[in-house]
Amino acid sequence: MAALTASEIRARVEGDWDRIVELLSRKVALKSVSAEGITGEHMKRSAEFVADELRKVGVDAKVVQSHNPDGTPGAWEVIGSHIVDPEAPTVLLYAHHDVQPVPDPAEWDTDPFVATTVGDRLYGRGSADDGGGIAIHSGALKALGDDLKVNIKVFIEGEEEMGSPSFIPFIEEHAAEFESDVIVVADSGNWAADIPSLTTSLRGNTTVDVTVRSLTHPVHSGQYGGPILDSNTLAAMLIASLYDANGDVAVPGIAADEPVGGLQRDVDEAGVRTDAGIVDGYRLAGTGSLASRLWTKPSLTVIGFDAHPVDGSFNVISPATRFRLSLRTAPSQRPEEAQAALADFLRAHAPFGAEVTVEAGDNGMGWAMDPNAEATKDALEAMEEAFGVAPINQGQGGSIPFIPELQRIFPAAQVLVTGPEDPKANAHSPNESISLPGLRDNVITEALLLAKLGK
Structure with missing residues (x-):
């Protein structure tokens, strides 16, 4: 038939x-x-x-x-x-x-x-x-x-x-x-x-929880501020060091892929800006095709950050800050490998010698x-x-x-x-x-x- x-x-x-x-x-x-x-x-x-x-x-x-x-x-x-x-x-x-x-x-x-x-x-x-x-x-x-x-x-x-x-x-x-x-x-x-x-x-995913510590206890910002940076600022410096000037992830050992099967058409930037609600002045981070940045290159996101709320804040230098990073990994990379590279980088780039501890989270290939x-x-x-x-x-x-x-x-x-x-x-x-x-x-x-x- x-x-x-x-x-x-x-x-x-x-x-x-x-x-x-x-x-x-x-x-x-x-x-x-x-x-x-x-x-x-x-x-x-x-x-x-x-x-x-x-x-x-x-x-x-x-x-x-x-x-x-x-x-x-x-x-x-x-x-x-x-x-x-x-x-x-x-x-x-x-x-x-x-x-x-x-x-x-x-x-x-x-x-x-x-x-x-x-x-x-x-x-x-x-x-x-x-x-x-x-x-x-x-x-x-x-x-x-x-x-x-x-x-x-x-x-x-x-x-x-x-x-x-x-x-x-x-x-x-x-x-x-x-x-x-x-x-x-x-x-x-x-x-x-x-x-x-x-x-x-599909990108993979891994998470780490990071704690940045500069003091064993809080101290007065007027008495000690200057030579001692608060842990929130140190955490921000550490997070910023994960990217290069273009906004690409700059951690050795974290892989990047190109779109699988070739790229017939790049993703429309205007559509992404509209769908995501991006403010007018923001310039999209990273280099290469927008498709690769969205699909096959790694991305890092701070998905949690422990800090004192603005309401009720007072003049102390915070001793420790904890934050959670979500890393979307290239489709071909084992997430455990990317997680280890990220943890090594964070420990090696502690601002001003602050104490940095990294706790590994879940992995998905x-x-x-x-x-x-x-x-x-x-x-x-x-x-x-x-x-x-x-x-x-x-x-x-x-x-x-x-x-x-x-x-x-x-x-x-x-x-x-x-x-x-x-x-x-x-x-x-x-x-x-x-x-x-x-x-x-x-x-x-x-x-x-x-x-x-x-x-």
Whole structure:
């Protein structure tokens, strides 16, 4: 039998469109906020809903409760499979069914848990992140139906928004059920609603807590100020020494990469300035393409700083200051290596010989796709056929720790990171939404990809 054409798959998705949108709308209404308790009944209901929907498209799905590393009950996970031929390639489809909380519904223009269509976008918490991923998987499998030529395994996680504490134990315990040739992670996004992207890389992350001490106790600033600098000033000097005059991280041993797979288009500075709310006079730090600075070069951020509040301050020289540094690492660098280089630099550059102590924090590995893999080529081809325009690959400056862990546990698998989001999606923010035309093209893309992988 000849392979399905793009037009045939598009027609099938169009015929199934009302069901896909209804699925997503019902998912939004479930209020599956994992921050309100990953073991809660609302999360179990969410998992059971997803399992039911997957069974409707041919997946033998079930709900399983994971457990945390300490043995306590964990998230409600959905796993399943559809085996068409033991000799055929196997594809693992990933998404997550938990969503971010809504701290203040008044900040929304619509009810966050009632899916509402405005123009060509559907609004609601989890509509994009990651109900859209679930809808993509469901729609693609329905479109292929009996023409599916690859084995499917599915993992829909229940605690991604909580940092996936039970992810590793669960995967390792169910490794045989997840063993696959290709892993499709539908939890990222596209360059724009009408321009598709593969996510090519993710930065890693490491943290350190630093204490700078110049005195054993506070002293009067009028009596001792001058030769003795306060610890806040010394901490500021130490932090400043981490950068060169251009604002690039200047710590030997901390690596920098270039965008994986080449750079088809640089990130638009005007868009970044608008989206981030950058004040008019601020000049962007660093050198090289803006894409590399956002995706593959390291960045350092002071995310915590202990100092006396301005209100109630008085004339003493602070003896010690503590601050926390978050280092986003290049996709290729082991975070432990970058953390050690950062700690060594901080100790060696203590201003005026102040005492500097460094406490190591958590590490998360970055990830980079293989741009030359057959699965990558199939995905890019599928995207262009579905969207009608060439994809623009993009990295992500943030970290998704489970993706490198998936690659570690299944080193032979090709990992593809796709997703339903676009720059207007507002994932994790008020007025989260998904582009409905973009969702349709994403469903068609995944169906085409699965068809290509089955050849």
